[in-house]
Amino acid sequence: MSKPEVTSQPEDASQPLAEARIAELRRSIDEIDSAVIELLRRRAQLSRQVQKARIGQRGARIAPAREDRVRQHFRSGLGTKGEHVAGAVLLLCRGGGPSVAAANGDAAAADGDAAAADGNDTTGRSYR
Numbered sequence: 598m599s600k601p602e603v604t605s606q607p608e609d610a611s612q613p614l615a616e617a618r619i620a621e622l623r624r625s626i627d628e629i630d631s632a633v634i635e636l637l638r639r640r641a642q643l644s645r646q647v648q649k650a651r652i653g654q655r656g657a658r659i660a661p662a663r664e665d666r667v668r669q670h671f672r673s674g675l676g677t678k679g680e681h682v683a684g685a686v687l688l689l690c691r692g693g694g695p696s697v698a699a700a701n702g703d704a705a706a707a708d709g710d711a712a713a714a715d716g717n718d719t720t721g722r723s724y725r
């Protein structure tokens with residue numbers, strides 16, 4: 598696999614058009630990121646409702662077979678790297694830690710997530 602290109606040069610202020618274009622593109626990227634964040638918040642809410650319902654029926658919070666299908670869905674849409682995205686999405690949406698709603702700059706809540714951030718899901722499987 599080829600290495601990702603890394604530009605060490607500072608952005609060239611002598612190219613104002615290119616700079617303006619980059620700024621415009623970055624605004625579009627930021628808008629998309631905001632939409633992705635909002636969708637992930639909604640996904641996490643729905644996911645927690647499913648988990649709560651299952652726990653209410655004395656089931657487990659985690660459903661490995663369903664998670665495999667979620668990974669497959671991301672892989673079919675995004676290629677092999679999609680599985681990494683799926684791993685991050687599942688990590689975010691699984692309950693047990695602070696909810697995504699507590700994420701607004703709440704360092705204490707973020708600390709509580711550290712145990713889940715070691716690259717392994719709660720089934721002990723690595724998602725890296």
Ligand SMILES: C=C(O[C@@H]1C=C(C(=O)O)C=C[C@H]1O)C(=O)O
Nearest residue numbers: 644647648658659660663664690
């Ligand atoms: C939401 C569910 O519960 C958990 C969360 C999942 C998810 O966020 O996609 C998938 C499987 C479960 O580990 C579910 O079983 O559908």
